Amino acid sequence: MEDYLNALLEHIGDDDFFIKAYNSVFTNRIENIHQAKHNLKGIVISPGIPFKFYDTISKLVSNLPTTMRRSISNLDGIRTVLENESLKVSEGGTWQIVWNLGETVPQNNRYIGIDWYVPPDISKAPIIPDLIMDFIGGSASLYKNKLYLPSASTLLIALEAVIWDRLKNAGVSRDSERIMYGSTKWNYKVIGSKFTLEIDGGDKDISTIPLSDPIRIGQIRASLDRIDANHSTIKLTLDRSLIEFLSPETVLEREVFPSKGFAEALQRARTNNILDSLPSNLDEVLYRLRNGIIHLSCDGKIDPPVPNPSGAEIANLNDLRSQDQFTREIITIVVLLINSLYL
DSSP, X not given: OXXXXXXXHHHHOOHHHHHHHHHHHOSXXXXXXHHHHHHHHHHHHSSSOOHHHHHHHHHHHHTSOHHHHHHHTTSOOEEOSSTTEEEEEOTTSOEEEEEEOOTTXXXXXXXXXXXXXXXXXXXXXXXXXXXXXXXXHHHHHHHHTTOHHHHHHHHHHHHHHHHHHXXXXXXXXXXXXXXXXOOOEEEEEEETTEEEEEEESOSSOGGGSOOSSOOOOSEEEEEEOSSOTTOEEEEEEOOGGGXXXXXXXXXXXXEEEEOOSHHHHHHHHHHTTOOTTSOTTHHHHHHHHHHHHHTOOTTOEEEEEEOOTTSSOEEEGGGGTTOHHHHHHHHHHHHHXXXXXXX
């Protein structure tokens, strides 16, 4: 932390800027840079998180010219206990946890960062839950080691958790309800080459249906019961107005169960205007990529393919194993999205 302070002061080259920032944070005013550095070093070595140090640096950076703020944000940050992770102040004065994607990545895309502390609101630090930051850091490390697909999958797992968390905070329940209604008896008779049907137990007598034309059921789908091979389940798709004749509205059972899945999370977030910062055409990109990786096929095939906004659709994960740009774009989009969802 002391090295970061020294590098910052050396980069600025104007002690008056720092003294002014220090005096705006502390009540014990100082007149020279040596006194300020001495006091800050005392804070750094004290137990606990040195928020006053962060507040001073943030105040200092926020009052600098734009070009200088931008160059300061490129300085090496304060190393954390984790490899490839550091803490640094952004152009706007916010403290961020930052990860390096590798020296082979162009300088302007080399780092991804997530907001950690916005001075002076200590109550919201860290802004992003530690568990989510672990997944982001893991994704960055995997990318740095050229494991692009595991990098993407790790980050997309975190994104699903974040979306469900934001939905919960917005008062949107994760639960869905399944309702079991009473049953009717359908009695068939064979007359020549035709079936006749008598239905007993519906809310309305089937004889009251005005029959000007034959009633056509839109779709009948049968599936073999895996428990009892002697029985099948029939699903009927038909006009809603016929339901009251074919089944009763008596509720026998209501079952509440938690909804799962990335697609459901995306859909609910869209419905509740939680993903406004993410272009809607990227929903399908993220969903199909996530499913293709999580439900991995050994031959790498993805069906349906993943749309690619900047090129041909991706039908096989093997095509991404050595292509870092697509994964890096996904990482950048997802990290920015996660950050925006917690601000």
